[in-house]
Amino acid sequence: MxxxxxxxxxxxxxxxxxxxxxxxxxxxxxxxxxxxxxxxxxxxxxxxxxxxxxxxxxxxxxNPSKSISDYLEKLEGLGIEATEEEMYSSAVATIDYLKTKHPEVKKLFILGTSSMIKQFNKAGYISTEDSAQDEPDALIVAFDMTLCYERLCRAAWWAKQGKIYIATNPDKVCPTDKPVVLVDCASICSSIETATGRKPDVVLGxxxxxxxxxxxxxxxxxxxxxxxxxxxxxxxxxxxxxxxxxxxxxxxxxxxxxxxxxxxxxxxxxxxxxxxxxxxxxxxxxx
CATH class of the missing domain: 3.40.50.1000 (HAD superfamily/HAD-like)
Structure with missing residues (x-):
């Protein structure tokens, strides 16, 4: 070529x-x-x-699995000095999208890592518990390396209830140097779609x-x-x-x-x- x-x-x-x-x-x-x-x-x-x-x-x-501060720490550990202004993740893009398109949203059910959830908390959002009584305004599905079955089922439930549903990124797998396939956001969303018939309203990143x-x-x-x-x-x-x-x-x-x-x-x-x-x-x- x-x-x-x-x-x-x-x-x-x-x-x-x-x-x-x-x-x-x-x-x-x-x-x-x-x-x-x-x-x-x-x-x-x-x-x-x-x-x-x-x-x-x-x-x-x-990859939204880490907060910006965690990414900067990782880069520093690898020998790269970077500033917060030099970093932009799909989690930050999702936050920007919510603030622009859905300013009324305050409570989120987030299928993501604790590090990513901290990024949303820092931006002023409340992360709801895995409970049918703790109702969110929107569902956020991300690359979740801490994924557990119960939370996946709860995410599917909120998708089925018609909540605003946002996927942070369209990646099927995450690159790795380990002998394993890292299932990424799009693959998790496929599971929810199979169970509920619902795709995300928007896919960011x-x-x-x-x-x-x-x-x-x-x-x-x-x-x-x-x-x-x-x-x-x-x-x-x-x-x-x-x-x-x-x-x-x-x-x-x-x-x-x-x-x-x-x-x-x-x-x-x-x-x-x-x-x-x-x-x-x-x-x-x-x-």
Missing amino acids: NNYITNIKSVPSALLYKVKKLKHVALDMDGTIYNGSTLFPYTVSFLNQLKRLGISYSFLTN KPQKEMLDGILSAKNLKPDEVAMVGDRIYTDMMMAHNAGAFGVLVLTGEATLEDAEKANPELDIVLPSIEVLGNLIEYSHLR
Whole structure:
């Protein structure tokens, strides 16, 4: 495929021009800068390379299982210093959505981790108990690694009662470096749909372009000045397409080269890793 680049010196001039225009890099996390608990060996040098070139960056994740403070702590433990302004998760996107679209909602039944629930509590929401008497205004379903059967059944019950039903992200599985399949939000929602016939009213996170809107607004950037970098076609690359940003698929996570060849719409560029992206950006600045 002509947009799969391994030799940066063979990049077509039109593509090189698009790379040279970039002023900000929005980075997916799992499968892009690390895999599970393993930081890719080139990640820190890549971030330093962006700083040296005067290109800002941020971290976007569809994984809402951790609060922003927990994510910052994880990044610090991996050797990456980041600020709260550089982090945006699908949990934060869900909170922003609720405040904008449903300001009347105060009580939530949240199928999610305790860390994520703390993020909602910090934003002023009340998390209801697993009880038919503690009625929520809305149901939030997320990637829940602490999922228990009783709470799944309660979530299905509230879905069946017609409560506002929001899924934090559309991911089927979460990338991992362990010998296990991590069932993600979309798969949990499929279980609820099978039991009740109800799909979420809205699914947030990537590929919704709103995940990039905050960056564009805060930094006064045009969409084509931002690269969305990730390992998934149906979330990361589709969001880049929806937002008009420059999509960079890296083959260090879920998507394979075969997946990239079948992608529709056609991808902007496919690279082996962010290491190659850093070298490509630097090369474009020398042209």
